[in-house]
Amino acid sequence: MTARRGGGPTMHDVGRLAQVSAMTVSRVLKNDPGVSEATRERVFAAVDRLGYRRNETARSLRLGGSGMIGLVVTNLANPFYSRLALGVQEVLTEHGFRMMLSNTGEQTEREPGLVDGLIDHRVEGLIVVPAGSRQQHLADAMRHVPVVLAARPPAGLDTDCVLVEDFHGAREATACLLAEGHTRIAFLGNPPALYTGAERLRGFWAAHEESGVEPDNTLIRQGLVDAATAERAALELLDLPEGPTALFCTNNRISQGAIRALYKAGTTLPLAGFDDFDLSDILGLPLTLVSYDADEIGRQAARLLIDRLGHRDAEPPASRRVTVPTRVIRYGPHGHPGGRAFGSTPPPTA
Amino acid sequence: MTARRGGGPTMHDVGRLAQVSAMTVSRVLKNDPGVSEATRERVFAAVDRLGYRRNETARSLRLGGSGMIGLVVTNLANPFYSRLALGVQEVLTEHGFRMMLSNTGEQTEREPGLVDGLIDHRVEGLIVVPAGSRQQHLADAMRHVPVVLAARPPAGLDTDCVLVEDFHGAREATACLLAEGHTRIAFLGNPPALYTGAERLRGFWAAHEESGVEPDNTLIRQGLVDAATAERAALELLDLPEGPTALFCTNNRISQGAIRALYKAGTTLPLAGFDDFDLSDILGLPLTLVSYDADEIGRQAARLLIDRLGHRDAEPPASRRVTVPTRVIRYGPHGHPGGRAFGSTPPPTA
DNA sequence: CTGTTAGCGCGTTCAG
DNA sequence: CTGAACGCGCTAACAG
Numbered sequence: 001m002t003a004r005r006g007g008g009p010t011m012h013d014v015g016r017l018a019q020v021s022a023m024t025v026s027r028v029l030k031n032d033p034g035v036s037e038a039t040r041e042r043v044f045a046a047v048d049r050l051g052y053r054r055n056e057t058a059r060s061l062r063l064g065g066s067g068m069i070g071l072v073v074t075n076l077a078n079p080f081y082s083r084l085a086l087g088v089q090e091v092l093t094e095h096g097f098r099m100m101l102s103n104t105g106e107q108t109e110r111e112p113g114l115v116d117g118l119i120d121h122r123v124e125g126l127i128v129v130p131a132g133s134r135q136q137h138l139a140d141a142m143r144h145v146p147v148v149l150a151a152r153p154p155a156g157l158d159t160d161c162v163l164v165e166d167f168h169g170a171r172e173a174t175a176c177l178l179a180e181g182h183t184r185i186a187f188l189g190n191p192p193a194l195y196t197g198a199e200r201l202r203g204f205w206a207a208h209e210e211s212g213v214e215p216d217n218t219l220i221r222q223g224l225v226d227a228a229t230a231e232r233a234a235l236e237l238l239d240l241p242e243g244p245t246a247l248f249c250t251n252n253r254i255s256q257g258a259i260r261a262l263y264k265a266g267t268t269l270p271l272a273g274f275d276d277f278d279l280s281d282i283l284g285l286p287l288t289l290v291s292y293d294a295d296e297i298g299r300q301a302a303r304l305l306i307d308r309l310g311h312r313d314a315e316p317p318a319s320r321r322v323t324v325p326t327r328v329i330r331y332g333p334h335g336h337p338g339g340r341a342f343g344s345t346p347p348p349t350a
Numbered sequence: 351m352t353a354r355r356g357g358g359p360t361m362h363d364v365g366r367l368a369q370v371s372a373m374t375v376s377r378v379l380k381n382d383p384g385v386s387e388a389t390r391e392r393v394f395a396a397v398d399r400l401g402y403r404r405n406e407t408a409r410s411l412r413l414g415g416s417g418m419i420g421l422v423v424t425n426l427a428n429p430f431y432s433r434l435a436l437g438v439q440e441v442l443t444e445h446g447f448r449m450m451l452s453n454t455g456e457q458t459e460r461e462p463g464l465v466d467g468l469i470d471h472r473v474e475g476l477i478v479v480p481a482g483s484r485q486q487h488l489a490d491a492m493r494h495v496p497v498v499l500a501a502r503p504p505a506g507l508d509t510d511c512v513l514v515e516d517f518h519g520a521r522e523a524t525a526c527l528l529a530e531g532h533t534r535i536a537f538l539g540n541p542p543a544l545y546t547g548a549e550r551l552r553g554f555w556a557a558h559e560e561s562g563v564e565p566d567n568t569l570i571r572q573g574l575v576d577a578a579t580a581e582r583a584a585l586e587l588l589d590l591p592e593g594p595t596a597l598f599c600t601n602n603r604i605s606q607g608a609i610r611a612l613y614k615a616g617t618t619l620p621l622a623g624f625d626d627f628d629l630s631d632i633l634g635l636p637l638t639l640v641s642y643d644a645d646e647i648g649r650q651a652a653r654l655l656i657d658r659l660g661h662r663d664a665e666p667p668a669s670r671r672v673t674v675p676t677r678v679i680r681y682g683p684h685g686h687p688g689g690r691a692f693g694s695t696p697p698p699t700a
Numbered sequence: 701c702t703g704t705t706a707g708c709g710c711g712t713t714c715a716g
Numbered sequence: 717c718t719g720a721a722c723g724c725g726c727t728a729a730c731a732g
Contacts, residue, residue, distance in 0.1 A: 008494060026726070026727060035701070039701085051493045054725090055470070056471045057410055058708090064708070082432045086453065098471075121406045144358060144401070259632065260631075278628060279627075371719050372711095372719095376710070380711085411726090412712085
């Protein structure tokens, strides 16, 4: 730890040691062809000797671009977000950008602050999975840099976004249950103010209509925010005199809460839901999961953003909406309502 | 998107609009007391009107400190690392630092490059979970900034680190199996070149010695890197004429691979291992898991680093080693060797 | 092939 | 209470 506060050798220091000006050092480090081999070597030697590292902060100030883009997510511990982040990272790296990550920790109200922070650090663009329904702060952000939304559509904003086939996936999974004869399917959903919540309910509902089955409103529980709330809601439903014969869950955490509820209640019901998760294939439960590639959402979002950064000076292209496909996967035993006991586990169906 | 390349209003622009110098703007934004209320208001009005945001890049250049620390991990998609990252984030935020995250994506050879990148961006410190056994690049990094290691001890380096009770946890969990009468316990481990791998094997071995049981070398498989390799190794072991009656796994991915192997082999064996994971409690398998708080590793590492940053000018304190405790948790049915069929599932024991 | 000048946006220092 | 000068480390543009 040689570094004094703000310390470390500068190009000047390197130049002095190599007997050249700072400018020449800059050229060497940039691989500028117009430098004699002799000086190149002297410069590199000096760089090595001093342990010199070019100061990217000063560099981006001078160049007027940080090479950095910001990603805002709510909860890195949720594999959906960490996967998405990895997808973003991957594409950014290919294009020579770096990622600056901000995590709201499920505190929706922190999002505007984090966005501002990223702008203060002069990210050149922003990818956001908006946590709440208010997006005014994103409109503000768009005054500074392009913004791409991931997994949620813009609300009162004109910008690119990457969406999952929420409606389609929910409809298809629900249809599987209906096809097996279920007519009392409970719906366990996140807050309907969230796009995904609303859209997945719509798919759930549409599947019912197409089967001529009337959804039972008493079996619909929305506003669930985590596994714990989902578990409680599911236990209540299972306790009903006229309970459900199957469950539909709008995301991985809700599915896991519901599964725990089934376990505690000592019963087994077919469960459909969004998001595949670890070990889902060996739980021995009849699962119908809507799977999709969270990495791909991140990759696509990054591509949209980078493309838009390319057109910075030109007329901005019309805003685009990309969709990532879903796929229904079925695990465990499947049959007609009133299935078997927890734990009978033939190998996976799909 | 008003921003030209490198664009956006500056303090000068704000100052002109507010009829003051840039200096005064700077003072207002810094909450410097020596500014009249009237000008304050004019400045804030101008800031609002222009959507001005202070340029943190220029700021850190001038101040000689970026307020940023770097975190290097191998795989964000592994909950261990994402949790650790959240813990780091939490403490940094409390102290007014920001985090810059780099992910090697399991490519050990990329780690030095990522570390350099962070130094180029003038992080003031580094928290690293070293992926390989070579740490020379970290010694280089220490010439520039303080480095704290997480989950692995320094090798040929003199610096702070935060460790898990690897030995103790492995010994305790293994002892549980031995106490139940198991004498043929398989060991499924990550590469022994990794500290955790070696240490956990040591604990496994110690427990055997203490019970007077001779470990069977043919049941020890090391060098497993993910769930897939673990699954294959476990299947091989299960296929042995004199197979194991229980399994010990050194991390969550290996446990999951082994569990999948048990499932495919249609058998049930007690399994002990490091890391708790989602739904472990309802698998209905006899599990003995060594649990610990990954967030806490991150928090402690961040505290060590921040403390060290406080002593920047003084004599650096001797390097410290902090340990995060483990706790053994047992799930599912437990009894004597030759247990029950997959799927008999009374409620959790602990 | 190499050096000089100038300035990116900001804050410290010192004068008013 | 406010402003001017200077420099953080780097590089584009222009000399030589």
